[in-house]
Amino acid sequence: xxxxxxxxxxxxxxxxxxxxxxxxxxxxxxxxxxxxxxxxxxxxxxxxxxxxxxxxxxxxxxxxxxxxxxxxxxxxxxxxxxxxxxxxxxxxxxxxxxxxxxxxxxxxxxxxxxxxxxxxxxxxxxxxxxxxxxxxxxxxxxxxxxxxxxxxxxxxxxxxxxxxxxxxxxxxxxxxxxxxxxxxxxxxxxxxxxxxxxxxxxxxxxxxxxxxxxxxxxxxxxxxxxxxxxxxxxxxxxxxxxxxxxxxxxxxxxxxxxxxxxxxxxxxxxxxxxxxxxxxxxxxxxxxxxxxxxxxxxxxxxxxxxxxxxxxxxxxxxxxxxxxxxxx
Amino acid sequence: xxxxxxxxxxxxxxxxxxxxxxxxxxxxxxxxxxxxxxxxxxxxxxxxxxxxxxxxxxxxxxxxxxxxxxxxxxxxxxxxxxxxxxxxxxxxxxxxxxxxxxxxxxxxxxxxxxxxxxxxxxxxxxxxxxxxxxxxxxxxxxxxxxxxxxxxxxxxxxxxxxxxxxxxxxxxxxxxxxxxxxxxxxxxxxxxxxxxxxxxxxxxxxxxxxxxxxxxxxxxxxxxxxxxxxxxxxxxxxxxxxxxxxxxxxxxxxxxxxxxxxxxxxxxxxxxxxxxxxxxxxxxxxxxxxxxxxxxxxxxxxxxxxxxxxxxxxxxxxxxxxxxxxxx
Numbered sequence: 144x145x146x147x148x149x150x151x152x153x154x155x156x157x158x159x160x161x162x163x164x165x166x167x168x169x170x171x172x173x174x175x176x177x178x179x180x181x182x183x184x185x186x187x188x189x190x191x192x193x194x195x196x197x198x199x200x201x202x203x204x205x206x207x208x209x210x211x212x213x214x215x216x217x218x219x220x221x222x223x224x225x226x227x228x229x230x231x232x233x234x235x236x237x238x239x240x241x242x243x244x245x246x247x248x249x250x251x252x253x254x255x256x257x258x259x260x261x262x263x264x265x266x267x268x269x270x271x272x273x274x275x276x277x278x279x280x281x282x283x284x285x286x287x288x289x290x291x292x293x294x295x296x297x298x299x300x301x302x303x304x305x306x307x308x309x310x311x312x313x314x315x316x317x318x319x320x321x322x323x324x325x326x327x328x329x330x331x332x333x334x335x336x337x338x339x340x341x342x343x344x345x346x347x348x349x350x351x352x353x354x355x356x357x358x359x360x361x362x363x364x365x366x367x368x369x370x371x372x373x374x375x376x377x378x379x380x381x382x383x384x385x386x387x388x389x390x391x392x393x394x395x396x397x398x399x400x401x402x403x404x405x406x407x408x409x410x411x412x413x414x415x416x417x418x419x420x421x422x423x424x425x426x427x428x429x430x431x432x433x434x435x436x437x438x439x440x441x442x443x444x445x446x447x448x449x450x451x452x453x454x455x456x457x458x459x460x461x462x463x464x465x466x467x468x469x470x471x
Numbered sequence: 472x473x474x475x476x477x478x479x480x481x482x483x484x485x486x487x488x489x490x491x492x493x494x495x496x497x498x499x500x501x502x503x504x505x506x507x508x509x510x511x512x513x514x515x516x517x518x519x520x521x522x523x524x525x526x527x528x529x530x531x532x533x534x535x536x537x538x539x540x541x542x543x544x545x546x547x548x549x550x551x552x553x554x555x556x557x558x559x560x561x562x563x564x565x566x567x568x569x570x571x572x573x574x575x576x577x578x579x580x581x582x583x584x585x586x587x588x589x590x591x592x593x594x595x596x597x598x599x600x601x602x603x604x605x606x607x608x609x610x611x612x613x614x615x616x617x618x619x620x621x622x623x624x625x626x627x628x629x630x631x632x633x634x635x636x637x638x639x640x641x642x643x644x645x646x647x648x649x650x651x652x653x654x655x656x657x658x659x660x661x662x663x664x665x666x667x668x669x670x671x672x673x674x675x676x677x678x679x680x681x682x683x684x685x686x687x688x689x690x691x692x693x694x695x696x697x698x699x700x701x702x703x704x705x706x707x708x709x710x711x712x713x714x715x716x717x718x719x720x721x722x723x724x725x726x727x728x729x730x731x732x733x734x735x736x737x738x739x740x741x742x743x744x745x746x747x748x749x750x751x752x753x754x755x756x757x758x759x760x761x762x763x764x765x766x767x768x769x770x771x772x773x774x775x776x777x778x779x780x781x782x783x784x785x786x787x788x789x790x791x792x793x794x795x796x797x798x799x
Contacts, residue, residue, distance in 0.1 A: 279631065302733020302765070303607065309764045313727045316645055317719075325760035326726065391645075398654065399641045403731060405630020432653035436637045437630070 147212035148202060150195055151459030153260060153451075154178060154218040156234035156287075159191055162455030163198050166212075166463065168271050170452070172198050180235040187238070188246050195251070213254040214247055215462035217263030217454045220307055227257045256462040258471075259307040261290030262299045264447075266457030266471060268410045269294045272448040279406040282447070283310075283397070284413035289331040293404065298471050311335075315395050333392040336368035336415050342385045343371045350381035372418035386418070390425035398429050401439050412447030419446055475540035476530060478523055479787030481588060481779075482506060482546040484562035484615075487519055490783030491526050494540075494791065496599050498780070500526050508563040515566070516574050523579070541582040542575055543790035545591030545782045548635055555585045584790040586799075587635040589618030590627045592775075594785030594799060596738045597622045600776040607734040610775070611638075611725070612741035617659040621732065626799045639663075643723050661720040664696035664743050670713045671699045678709035700746035714746070718753035726757050729767050740775030747774055 146165055153160040155178070163172040174194055178187050195214065202209050216227075219234045227244030229235070244255050258266075265274075265282030274280035274294070284290040291310030293300040302308045311331045312324040319328020320338075332338055343355060347363045355374050359365040374382025400409060411419060426444060433439045449456055464471050474493055481488045483506070491500040502522055506515050523542065530537050544555075547562045555572030557563065572583050586594075593602075593610030602608040602622070612618040619638030621628040630636045639659045640652040647656020648666075660666055671683060675691045683702050687693040702710025728737060739747060754772060761767045777784055789799050 303735050303769045304733075304766050306733055306766050306769075308731050308733045310731050312761075312764055313730050314643060314723045317643070317723060318646065324764045325762070395642045395645060395654075399727065399731075402641050403636050403638050403727075405632075405634055405636045407631045433640075434653070436640055436652045438632050438634050441631045441634075 145208040145210045148199070148209045149212050149459040149463050150198065150214045151263075151455040151457070151462075152191065152195075152214065152216045153263065153454030153458060154191075154216065154229075154235075155260065156180065156219055159187075159194070160451065160455055161191075161194055161198055162452065162459060163202060164456070164459040164463075168456070168460070170455075172201055173452070173455070174198055178235070180238055182237075184229075184235075184238050184241040187235075188241075188243065192246065192250050211251055211253045213256070213459075213462035213466050214251060215263070215458035215460070216243060216247075216255065216257045217260045217458040217461075218243075218257065220259040220261075222257055222259055222307075223305075224257050225305060227255060229257070254462055254466050256458070256465050256470075258299065258458070258461055259292070260454055261292040262307060263457030263461060264290065264412065264453040265292035265294050265410070266299065266460055267449050267453035267455065268412070268447055268457075269297060270460040271456050272453060273410045273445045274408040277407040279404065280408050280410065281400050281404055281406040282410045282412065283400070284447075285334065285393070285411070285415035286336055286413040289335050289396075290413070291400075293406070310400065313396060313399055315392055315399075330392070330396040334389050334396060334415075339368040339371050339385060339389045339415070340366050342388065343381060346381060346385065350384075353381035354379045355381055368415060369417075372415075372421060375418075375421055386421045387425075390422040393422055394425040394429040397426060397444065398433055398439075401430070401442050402433060402437055405437055406442060409442060409444045410447050411444065412450070412453060416446060473536040473538050476527070476537045477540050477787040477791050478526065478542045479591075479783040479785070479790075480519065480523075480542065480544045481591065481782030481786060482519075482544065482557075482563075483588065484508065484547055487515075487522070488779065488783055489519075489522055489526055490780065490787060491530060492784070492787040492791075496784070496788070498783075500529055501780070501783070502526055506563070508566055512557075512563075512566050512569040515563075516569075516571065520574065520578050539579055539581045541584070541787075541790035541794050542579060543591070543786035543788065544571060544575075544583065544585045545588045545786040545789075546571075546585065548587040548589075550585055550587050550635075551633075552585050553633060555583060557585070582790055582794050584786070584793050584798075586627065586786070586789055587620070588782055589620040590635060591785035591789060592618065592740065592781040593620035593622050593738070594627065594788055595777050595781035595783065596740070596775055596785075597625060598788040599784050600781060601738045601773045602736040605735040607732065608736050608738065609728050609732055609734040610738045610740065611728070612775075613662065613721070613739070613743035614664055614741040617663050617724075618741070619728075621734070638728065641724060641727055643720055643727075658720070658724040662717050662724060662743075667696040667699050667713060667717045667743070668694050670716065671709060674709060674713065678712075681709035682707045683709055696743060697745075700743075700749060703746075703749055714749045715753075718750040721750055722753040722757040725754060725772065726761055726767075729758070729770050730761060730765055733765055734770060737770060737772045738775050739772065740778070740781060744774060
């Protein structure tokens, strides 16, 4: 018997990840490689094609008969789902107006989808993760940036021209730092990993005994968000002060999603959310505060379940749904 | 021939307004009265029933045969559309858990709907106003408060438990004033009519020659938002300073709707938006600023077309759609 296999791909600025799934959503194989975007899109796409080939060969080598039923692609954006074009020279240097459908179609002849990476991560959590089947799912991924995606009735919410709304750049505090998005004090500029690291660096002179100095070999320029969180957990005053402020800003951003969308579930993922415990008290205070005008306590705020695999699940599911005639 | 007539009702804190519509959306009759909420919901509902009776009698007196096909109700919230209950002792004193379906059903036996007033105003603009038939319509009403509603594919966007999200209370500046919604510096606390008036009062000592003193008979406690806008139009420095700040805050709130929803059209209504010209420069600067990450220039920002009648149109249309089997 021939089994259908769906490939989900998650293309980030550093790594490309692949997963093979059967129609029931079982993860059959997984792989990853550096994308080395600056070597050009042609080299990058050739690498992706050979990774897919190797994955399919590996499945065959394990025995059984597999038929490639579709390839779903999630990528750091901007992306154009209709035309299969990635236009992101910002985090994928040289990837300007790159058609991914053309070479994949030529090589594999299977159905294809392309979506924003925040959208596929959210779809993954909707399909097999922390927000399975809920009517309104808001997924937030906090790492180098803040990604946000809204899944309504199992479909990606899209804005005018089909574009992906970019909730990570909502305004939270107009006296905050200038962001490349064009605004001062957007959420990403206040609560992402780099924002946390920058705050710690800026305030280190006030805390000459902070363990963060020791952790970075005396060079505060090397402070990373992960270390600030670690320092906070052990009671370091600078770590605590910075994480408290980040938690306050983070919870205000979540407050806006509650007030504006009232989702059933908000799923929190990404590296910074490994420190979710440090953010919990601020989130709980905020939820209690705003329960006056909207039923904020009815909104469940939960950690993501699929980690780095969320995008693979979501990408595979997006093409599976296309094949099934119910595109996301 | 008997013509179907639909009654749309818009219940606010001060007035109740009624409109009668035919199935094509022609406004056949209109009326309004003080609601005097504090006299109790029974008295209020009796008054509403007699206003409906008088309106129907008036139509019959004009000749023609009319059949009441439905009554659509929009009300200042919280409201419960499923059960037909208004629970708003805040702006309708004594109206706690008031069923409006029961008495109207008993008297008229016609189909009924109940929705939040911001939602029916948005529906009205979608049906017959500034956002006819667009896929994604965001309607903002700025007056004593800020109402916000999202119409997606011709239906009201509802949050968890079916509740109305309250975009007027999104956070814009956490160093702003404390609002009854539980947050500091929410949009309503910074850009509504009362916020504008409060700012002018707070800053009048810096502007001893402001015409606002004269306009209020030397008593700054009487300053109203409308007067601040008037003063700004004639070049009064205090009026200009306050309206500039309000416009800046207002445009940040609109920026968030663009970033988070990317609607096709944003419709601006309410008393404060009579001064839309004073807000235009800030809105245009903001749109240009944020066009980096999202296609902000594709979002049309337009004034409401139906004014105080928007809620009547929307309320009538909501019950018409229910009768047609396509509830909003």
